[in-house]
Structures are given as C-alpha cells and as structure tokens.
Amino acid sequence: MIQLDGLHGQVAIVGSGIAGLIAALELAPQPVVLITRAGLGQESSSAWAQGGIAAALGADDDPAQHLADTLQAGDGLCDGSVASDILADAHEAITMLESYGVCFDMIADGAYAFGREAAHSHRRILHVGGDRTGAEIISALTRAVLQCPSITCLTDVEARRLTTTNGRVTGIHVQHGRQAEVLRTSQVVMATGGCGGLFDASTNPSGNYGQGVMMATRAGAALRDMEFVQFHPTALDTPQTPLYLVSEAVRGEGAILVDQNGKRFMAHMPGAELAPRDVVARAVHQVIADGGRVFLDARTTLGSSFAQHFPSIYGICNAHGIDPVREPIPVRPAAHYHMGGIAVDRNARTTLTGLWAIGECAATGLHGANRLASNSLLEAVVMGRRAAHSIAGCKIQIPRTALEPEWLPHPDLGLVRSLVSRHLGVIRDEAGLRSAISNLLPMVESAGCASDPALVALSVAIFAYLRCESRGGHYRSDFPNSESMTRANQMTLTEILTHAGSICQEPLLRTA
Known part of the structure; x- marks a missing residue:
C-alpha cells in the first residue's frame, strides 16, 4: 500500500x-x-x-585545465559558463561526499590516488574501492x-x-x-x-527508458540536446542484458584495443585508445560492422595485477569464462549515457x-x-x-485539489527498443530516422503500453533528424561533417509532435 x-x-x-x-x-x-x-x-x-568522479585537485591540475578538456570533448556545444561553475565546485563536492562517509582511494602518503580516462589531459579521476x-x-x-x-x-x-x-x-x-x-x-x-534501456545493447538498467524526461515533457517542460547519446566503446561482449561495462580506466592504465587478428586499430588516431568516446565507439563499431570482433588487451600493461586494480571487472570476466590476465577481453559499443x-x-x-x-x-x-x-x-x-x-529558498504549498489518479499499465519497451536499436544507434541516417519517426509517432498517440518509452525515443529521433551534421555522440552518415549550427537545441512536446507530423509528410532523400 x-x-x-x-x-x-x-x-x-x-x-x-x-x-x-x-x-x-x-x-x-x-x-x-x-x-x-x-x-x-x-x-x-x-x-x-x-x-x-572527475575532480581537478592534483598539484599539477586546476579547474581551468579541467574546463578546457570538458569543452574540447563537448565539441562546441557546452555552455562554458555553466561548465566552469560546476567544475569549480569539485573540491566542495568531494569534501561533502567525504562528510557523508565516502572514503576515496589514497596512495601511501595519504594523497588521493588519481586515475586517468579518455580525453583528460591529467590524472584527475577519484575512485572508491578501485572500480566500485x-x-x-x-x-x-x-x-x-x-x-x-x-x-x-x-x-x-x-x-x-x-x-x-x-x-x-x-x-x-x-x-x-x-x-x-x-x-x-x-x-x-x-x-x-537516463534512457539507455531504450537500446538492446546498453550498460544501463533495462527499465531506465527516460521516465523523468517523459513525465517532464508531458507536463510541459522543455527538452534539450536529446540527440546526443554516448555509446561506451567497451562493454563486455556477452549475451548478458544489460551489458557489463569494462571501464575506460582499464584503457587509462594502458590496455589497447585490437581486432580479431590482433591488429591495434586505434594507434593512428589522436589520443589512440584514450580519444574521446564517440571516436573510439565509432572505430569499434566499424570493425564489428565489417564482420570482425574487438578485444581489449590488458595482458602487457596490467597482467597479473588486473584483479588488484579492477576487482569487479575481473570477477565479471571470470564469471563469463574470460581471464583478463591471460587473454584479451571481447568488447562492443553500448548505449551508456544521455x-x-x-x-x-x-x-x-x-x-x-x-x-x-x-x-x-x-x-x-x-x-x-x-x-x-x-x-x-x-x-x-x-x-x-x-x-x-x-x-x-522557495515557499512550498499543498495544492487543494489534484486529479483523481487513474492506474496506468506497465510500459512495454519491446517494439520501441527494436526501432531505437536499429535506427538511433552509433551511426544514423535520414532514411533510418524517418522510419523511426513514422513508427514511433503512432505509438505515442495511441496512449498504449508503448506510449511512454515511444515518446522519449521519438524525442531523440526528432532532435537527431533536425541536426543535419555529425557532432560528438550524434553521427549522421549522410552528414558526416560538423557544421556551425545549433538547430533543434530545445523543444517542448508540442513542437516535437509538430515536427514529427511534418516529417512524416516530407519527401525522402534530402541532400547535404
């Protein structure tokens, strides 16, 4: 009750x-x-x-350098002022977490043990219990x-x-x-x-389809940047649902990506395995799309110390018959962060x-x-x-009346997940986005069991359709270059549905 x-x-x-x-x-x-x-x-x-958790607290680091890395990774669409404010609060955030009983990993002299991850110019990642x-x-x-x-x-x-x-x-x-x-x-x-549960391959809990986004936009709140979904390049390639994550910190400690022939395919890229996640994810995706497989090889750099550095990942790999000390780890991209x-x-x-x-x-x-x-x-x-x-600082009220609640059926993600995985993944194009929109719009309007997840998926598809360029986590094979555009940055539900209706009536095959 x-x-x-x-x-x-x-x-x-x-x-x-x-x-x-x-x-x-x-x-x-x-x-x-x-x-x-x-x-x-x-x-x-x-x-x-x-x-x-990223925090520029090292002696050779500062919030300005953290901000520069953040802006570069954000590919021109970060709000610089907001980003600066948030990153500048890192010290207070860490101190507050410690006041609630969080014990960050330390080195022998009692200083923080900083790790490094992709696109960071410094070791500024704090951990608790290694990979926990x-x-x-x-x-x-x-x-x-x-x-x-x-x-x-x-x-x-x-x-x-x-x-x-x-x-x-x-x-x-x-x-x-x-x-x-x-x-x-x-x-x-x-x-x-987030909304990673909309995808077949995801590192998020399967039931997380963007419920907060759905409730907010149904109530009239505006949405922003819905097209940008980050695909983590190294999820453990097993039949498990959702997929287990093989942390970027493993690459931060020197592990390399190789294909089924043992070829290191990221070596020529700026940053190599520690390039921005969208770059690495597309490279891994391409190897798999060409019929190959991808592995994360930590044998040389970590070897027998793998379990000490990454106890959870080591245990997960072992549970699936993989020994990271003696063999490379099979990986694939998966929806990870919105x-x-x-x-x-x-x-x-x-x-x-x-x-x-x-x-x-x-x-x-x-x-x-x-x-x-x-x-x-x-x-x-x-x-x-x-x-x-x-x-x-706001006065709270008890509203005198509220609508009588009507029980709503449990959301069904089945058909929505299939459409999203096929058309809104690592690489997108106009035909796929139009197909997604034309199939999702009736689900949203039907108010059936698929309506709520379909609404979130439709929002992603509309934003992605209107952004006729490739930038960060959004890649269009029909518009592979980055352009100076900010269209479809913020929309309400009414605007999303209006665009959807119009797109369903437009002729196919616009040209770049």
Missing part, C-alpha cells in the same frame, strides 16, 4: 541515484519524500559507475539517508505522471501494484537517470514552475555533444546540492 498521510506538501524527489540522494540529504531538516521504484540506489546507473566507485558512494549516501529523520522513503513505488495547474506543478502520480495515488506538492525534483534531457538552468530549475531536474535526466550544458569521462558523477553531486539550495 502507498501511505501518503502526512506527506502532502513535502518536496518530492523521484529517483535514488547519487543526485537524488544528495538533494534529499542537503534539504535536511526540511521534510522530503524520496520516491524510488526499487530499493534505495537499486536499478540506478550511479551504483554501476566504475570509472570514478558508484556502488560505494551509493552505499554511503544510502546509510546517511536512512539515518536522516527528515527523509521519508517510498520504495517500490513508481512515479508515472506530474499533475499541473496553470503551468505549475501540483502533484505527482505514483503507483504500487494496482494502486494509484497523487502526492500533492508544489515542488518536485526529477532524478530518474547528454540530453530536461532543460535546466544553473540551479537545476526547469522551464516548468515547481519542477527541478538533476543527474542524467537533466541537460545542464556541461556535457555538450559528448560527455567527458567521469564528469557525470561530479555533476550529479554539484547539481543535487544546488537544487536543494534553490528549493530551500
């Missing part, structure tokens, strides 16, 4: 990844309702994060939340819709089993994660009054067209804190 007695009028946070947990803790002692469809931190991409960073941070924050008397946790409860009146949030529709209720509140924080999402300002406020968004479901402008590795955990902490401070 969903027990909402005494909870109406409290801040509602949807999602229990790092961003949501931080926001709840930073709002204390203000009462907060934390809504999560599983247990705290479960079914969260945060808990699966292996790489770490996300899980260990979630564990520490969960303990803190459970000990915080101002936070009420509604676990195994799924948020499905926002209710609004005159362009303002008035509540959130939640479900458990066959029961549906509306929590009446004027302040909601979306912290629901740079786009709900448009927010530097304080996490959306275009809808009463709604904030943080973490992967939000588009702050930090990542631009291509996220710099390990910037996302930093962003989650910084923006979770900022959202809490922004909310603390």
Whole structure:
C-alpha cells in the first residue's frame, strides 16, 4: 500500500541515484519524500559507475585545465559558463561526499590516488574501492539517508505522471501494484537517470527508458540536446542484458584495443585508445560492422595485477569464462549515457514552475555533444546540492485539489527498443530516422503500453533528424561533417509532435 498521510506538501524527489540522494540529504531538516521504484540506489546507473568522479585537485591540475578538456570533448556545444561553475565546485563536492562517509582511494602518503580516462589531459579521476566507485558512494549516501529523520522513503513505488495547474506543478502520480495515488506538492525534483534501456545493447538498467524526461515533457517542460547519446566503446561482449561495462580506466592504465587478428586499430588516431568516446565507439563499431570482433588487451600493461586494480571487472570476466590476465577481453559499443534531457538552468530549475531536474535526466550544458569521462558523477553531486539550495529558498504549498489518479499499465519497451536499436544507434541516417519517426509517432498517440518509452525515443529521433551534421555522440552518415549550427537545441512536446507530423509528410532523400 502507498501511505501518503502526512506527506502532502513535502518536496518530492523521484529517483535514488547519487543526485537524488544528495538533494534529499542537503534539504535536511526540511521534510522530503524520496520516491524510488526499487530499493534505495537499486536499478540506478550511479551504483554501476566504475570509472570514478572527475575532480581537478592534483598539484599539477586546476579547474581551468579541467574546463578546457570538458569543452574540447563537448565539441562546441557546452555552455562554458555553466561548465566552469560546476567544475569549480569539485573540491566542495568531494569534501561533502567525504562528510557523508565516502572514503576515496589514497596512495601511501595519504594523497588521493588519481586515475586517468579518455580525453583528460591529467590524472584527475577519484575512485572508491578501485572500480566500485558508484556502488560505494551509493552505499554511503544510502546509510546517511536512512539515518536522516527528515527523509521519508517510498520504495517500490513508481512515479508515472506530474499533475499541473496553470503551468505549475501540483502533484505527482505514483503507483504500487494496482494502486494509484497523487502526492500533492508544489515542488518536485526529477532524478530518474537516463534512457539507455531504450537500446538492446546498453550498460544501463533495462527499465531506465527516460521516465523523468517523459513525465517532464508531458507536463510541459522543455527538452534539450536529446540527440546526443554516448555509446561506451567497451562493454563486455556477452549475451548478458544489460551489458557489463569494462571501464575506460582499464584503457587509462594502458590496455589497447585490437581486432580479431590482433591488429591495434586505434594507434593512428589522436589520443589512440584514450580519444574521446564517440571516436573510439565509432572505430569499434566499424570493425564489428565489417564482420570482425574487438578485444581489449590488458595482458602487457596490467597482467597479473588486473584483479588488484579492477576487482569487479575481473570477477565479471571470470564469471563469463574470460581471464583478463591471460587473454584479451571481447568488447562492443553500448548505449551508456544521455547528454540530453530536461532543460535546466544553473540551479537545476526547469522551464516548468515547481519542477527541478538533476543527474542524467537533466541537460545542464556541461556535457555538450559528448560527455567527458567521469564528469557525470561530479555533476550529479554539484547539481543535487544546488537544487536543494534553490528549493530551500522557495515557499512550498499543498495544492487543494489534484486529479483523481487513474492506474496506468506497465510500459512495454519491446517494439520501441527494436526501432531505437536499429535506427538511433552509433551511426544514423535520414532514411533510418524517418522510419523511426513514422513508427514511433503512432505509438505515442495511441496512449498504449508503448506510449511512454515511444515518446522519449521519438524525442531523440526528432532532435537527431533536425541536426543535419555529425557532432560528438550524434553521427549522421549522410552528414558526416560538423557544421556551425545549433538547430533543434530545445523543444517542448508540442513542437516535437509538430515536427514529427511534418516529417512524416516530407519527401525522402534530402541532400547535404
């Protein structure tokens, strides 16, 4: 049963990844309702994060150099001012995490043990427990939340819709089993994660299809940069769903990518294996598309120390009959992170009054067209804190009325996932995008079981169709060059559906 007695009028946070947990803790002692469809931190991409958290805290590093790397990776679409502000808060973010019980890995002299990842000019990645960073941070924050008397946790409860009146949030529709209720509140924080579950090959929890994006845009909030999906180049190539991640930190320690013949195919590229993720992912994709296979070879650089450096990855490989000490690891690209999402300002406020968004479901402008590795955990902490401070300065209300909730059927991702995987993957083109749009639009309009995930997928397809260039995580084989354009940067649902209807009527084969 969903027990909402005494909870109406409290801040509602949807999602229990790092961003949501931080926001709840930073709002204390203000009462907060934390809504999560599983247990705290479960079914969260945060808990699966292996790489770490980027922070320019080394003696030879500073936020300006971190910013330069971020802007270069973002391929011209980062909001420089926002990015500078977020990265400058790294020291405060790390100190705050430590205050909640997070113990970062140290070297013998007690200094931070910094790792390196792709497109970073310095070793600035902090880890916890080697490759268990996300899980260990979630564990520490969960303990803190459970000990915080101002936070009420509604676990195994799924948020499905926002209710609004005159362009303002008035509540959130939640479900458990066959029961549906509306929590009446004027302040909601979306912290629901990404949309990797829309793809067959993904490193995200399979059920994460962009629920926060869906609820926000249905309620009238604008979306931003939806076309930019980052594909991680080195997911473990097994039949497992979702795919296990082989962290970029393995390449940061010197592992190389080879094809089925043992040829190192990234050696001629600037940055080689540590080139930006979109570059590496396309190279890996091309080898596989040509009928080959790709392997990550750590035998020479890590060898017998692999298990010490990456205990989780070593265990996962062993469980699948792979010994990284003696053989290369089979890998393939997989949907990993969504740079786009709900448009927010530097304080996490959306275009809808009463709604904030943080973490992967939000588009702050930090990542631009291509996220710099390990910037996302930093962003989650910084923006979770900022959202809490922004909310603390706003008067909360208990709306007098709310719509009677109607139970909504569980979303069906089957057909949507097939379309997305075929047409919105590493390489896209006009014909594929048009096919996706023409098939997804009727699903959205039908209001059936596929409507919610289809809406998120359609948004990605529309943004991708309108961006007639290749930039960062968005690659068009029919427009392979980068152009100076920003079209389709931000749209509401009405605009998305209008474009979809028009595109379905347009003749095929536009030319570059």
